[in-house]
Amino acid sequence: MHVSDSLIGLVGGTPLLRLRGVLGGGHRDGGAPLVAAKVEYFNPGGSVKDRIAVRMVEAAERAGDLREGGAIVEATTGNTGIGLAIVARERGYRCLLVCPDTISADGLGTLRAYGAEVVVCPAAVPPGDPASCRSVSDRLVRQTSGAWRPDQYSNPHNPLSHYETTGPEIWAQTDGRVTHFVAGIGTGGTVTGAGGFLKEVSGGCVRVIGAEPRGPARSGGTGRSCLVEGVGEDARPAAFDPGVCDEVIAVGDGDAFAATRRLAREEGLLVGGSGGLAVVAARAVAAGAGPEDVIVVLLPDGGRGYLSTIFDDAWMAAYGFPATPPGSAGSAGSP
Numbered sequence: 001m002h003v004s005d006s007l008i009g010l011v012g013g014t015p016l017l018r019l020r021g022v023l024g025g026g027h028r029d030g031g032a033p034l035v036a037a038k039v040e041y042f043n044p045g046g047s048v049k050d051r052i053a054v055r056m057v058e059a060a061e062r063a064g065d066l067r068e069g070g071a072i073v074e075a076t077t078g079n080t081g082i083g084l085a086i087v088a089r090e091r092g093y094r095c096l097l098v099c100p101d102t103i104s105a106d107g108l109g110t111l112r113a114y115g116a117e118v119v120v121c122p123a124a125v126p127p128g129d130p131a132s133c134r135s136v137s138d139r140l141v142r143q144t145s146g147a148w149r150p151d152q153y154s155n156p157h158n159p160l161s162h163y164e165t166t167g168p169e170i171w172a173q174t175d176g177r178v179t180h181f182v183a184g185i186g187t188g189g190t191v192t193g194a195g196g197f198l199k200e201v202s203g204g205c206v207r208v209i210g211a212e213p214r215g216p217a218r219s220g221g222t223g224r225s226c227l228v229e230g231v232g233e234d235a236r237p238a239a240f241d242p243g244v245c246d247e248v249i250a251v252g253d254g255d256a257f258a259a260t261r262r263l264a265r266e267e268g269l270l271v272g273g274s275g276g277l278a279v280v281a282a283r284a285v286a287a288g289a290g291p292e293d294v295i296v297v298l299l300p301d302g303g304r305g306y307l308s309t310i311f312d313d314a315w316m317a318a319y320g321f322p323a324t325p326p327g328s329a330g331s332a333g334s335p
């Protein structure tokens with residue numbers, strides 16, 4: 001029988017799916033590279049972050065930082081929190097998550113549904129303010145017995161989880177034929193770990209391309225925060241090794257969201273905005289690639305958490321983005 005005893009045992013091993021329509025390159029059949037999406041919503045918690053949650057917790061257990069009856073404390077809004085909550089439940093730890101008050105009701109409900117204890121803090125205060133997410137999580141770590149904080153931004157087991165799982169999976173799934181790896185940069189763990197592995201195993205032949213929001217960090221050049229969730233940080237986190245990237249492609253919010261909507265309509269892939277962002281970068285890479293090339297682009301999470309934003313026409317219109325993505329079926333002037 002194929003029955004898993006552990007949900008944690010089902011993390012990773014996500015499939016690769018060939019992309020077609022969203023690349024807008026159907027007319028190049030025969031001459032176009034293969035572009036394959038690594039679809040991370042197949043993980044039990046619905047995102048790539050399950051991988052780092054498992055690895056960071058297991059490393060903390062080995063190091064003696066997390067013991068029976070202990071508590072995991074992390075400031076996070078979404079995917080990492082879900083991954084940590086799942087691992088905490090299976091291993092019997094408390095999971096305390098600190099979130100900014102900008103989190104959606106659905107996001108908050110999801111974390112609580114998994115059994116996490118969530119503390120909501122004002123987003124509009126500086127990090128040094130006693131009410132900030134950072135200060136509150138510091139305090140929780142001090143005051144909670146057996147508390148341990150993973151800190152995904154600086155934890156070396158974040159990139160290591162991708163070095164040991166995501167990268168080797170892509171190498172095996174493409175029979176070592178992958179030539180390009182494209183991933184969005186948030187903590188930088190994915191691109192550093194998976195990209196680093198692929199470079200090493202290929203003797204430096206695989207090109208690694210990072211994708212990030214356009215403009216100054218988080219402001220997108222518009223004075224407002226970058227709207228694509230999960231990518232774009234003010235500072236370069238310790239989990240990110242910029243030396244791994246051969247190229248970093250900046251993508252505008254509008255282009256990322258148009259691609260995200262097209263992924264759902266044209267490929268049947270309901271994913272988050274950072275997946276759309278990575279696909280825009282992959283499209284640019286594909287435009288300069290040959291028929292022998294194999295481009296793998298990582299889609300970090302599913303799209304259910306974005307139904308009231310990216311997939312909502314009124315929300316898109318409020319931010320000045322067209323609701324019907326240019327080039328999709330039904331719109332005039334497809335490129």
Ligand code: PMP
Nearest residue numbers: 185186187188189190230274300
């Ligand atoms: N997209 C989403 C939705 C994410 O949650 C994350 C993780 N912050 C990323 C992209 C970026 O991945 P990484 O942190 O490994 O750079």
